[in-house]
Amino acid sequence: MLCLTHVCLTHPCVCACVCVSRACVRVAALVERVRCVDEELQRVVLPRATEALQLCNKGLDSCTQVRTAIKHWWEQPAQFALPDMCVEGKTFLQWLYRWKRATKKHEV
Structure with missing residues (x-):
């Protein structure tokens, strides 16, 4: 052993x-x-x-x-770049509004 x-x-x-x-x-x-x-x-x-x-x-x-x-x-670069600039006494937004109104009158 x-x-x-x-x-x-x-x-x-x-x-x-x-x-x-x-x-x-x-x-x-x-x-x-x-x-x-x-x-x-x-x-x-x-x-x-x-x-x-x-x-x-x-x-x-x-x-x-x-x-x-x-x-x-x-x-749309001009829309907000110069908001106070006027052409013929109106701003871009005023001209845009006027254009939209004029085009709506002719659509009817």
Whole structure:
């Protein structure tokens, strides 16, 4: 019968077991550290990334509104550029109103 208390610690089988055991401990410690870092990232970085994404979406929505406003301005640039400028005593809006009234009279 073999007594385990007399087994030499330098025996290849014992060394292999000890090395595997140490490797398992290191892997377990590494896995635990990765889990902790992941939790920290989810707690700190994820809300900030979500907020940044919402701000980007809001900015893109604003771009659409600005583009529409510029398009409307480009199509009718004189209408609001110089509201007080008069030609023959009338502003642009007064001329526009007069034109609309005149065209309605001729449509009937």
